[in-house]
Amino acid sequence: MQSIKMPKSTNKQKKDFYRKHEIPKLFALLEEYPLRHQLIVKFALFGGLRRGEIAGIASDVIDFESNQVEIKRSLQQSTKGLRLKDTKTEDRRIITLPEQFMKDLYNYYIKKLDLKKEMANLWKGFEDVNGKEVFLLFSDEYGIPHRPDTLTQFWNRFVKRHKNELRRVRFHDLRHSSASLILSEGVNMKxxxxxxxxKDIQTTLNLYSHITEEDDKKASDVFDNFM
Structure with a gap:
């Protein structure tokens, strides 16, 4: 057996996602929660963002006029504590988000600025790994960011509380929900x-082959009228 290679582990969590008809229920349940939690969940769903990318969003990457956010940093928990790192070049991108969402984000941002003024000298703020001070949106009253895993913890509590009203998926599956939904609406895979x-479109194709299979069925249905 020494000359035989060990097989690769296939113990991966199954990806799931919310369907289009489930989204309104999700939003209705979220209305009971603080705006911060609503924005975090919607960033994952509308933008397809990873939790570290959401936790690392700062004021300097947001363009409220064009409704766009640049994803260029990610907050990571390390043995040395929280680190705000630049994302890999291939992971950097600019995404456009719904107008109403950006209005809600702006209102939240203004309240955060007001809090900073009220805290005055008590405000500590946070720096990225390059030593640049950034104004993080999802931070505590001192400007210190919350750990990325607290986003998952909130989500787990949320879906557990509403287990009889909403199907349970992982927080990361909101990212899959985003991609699956826009693909089903005919948005180009690119x-x-x-x-x-x-980095590679093949990664996207592999992850969302279930959508292309559904599209293939639709393509076949076009010819049913000729039979």
């Missing part, structure tokens, strides 16, 4: 690749 920050 655009989906760009929004998700995949």
């Amino acid at each position: 655009i989906v690749q760009k929004r998700l920050g995949h």
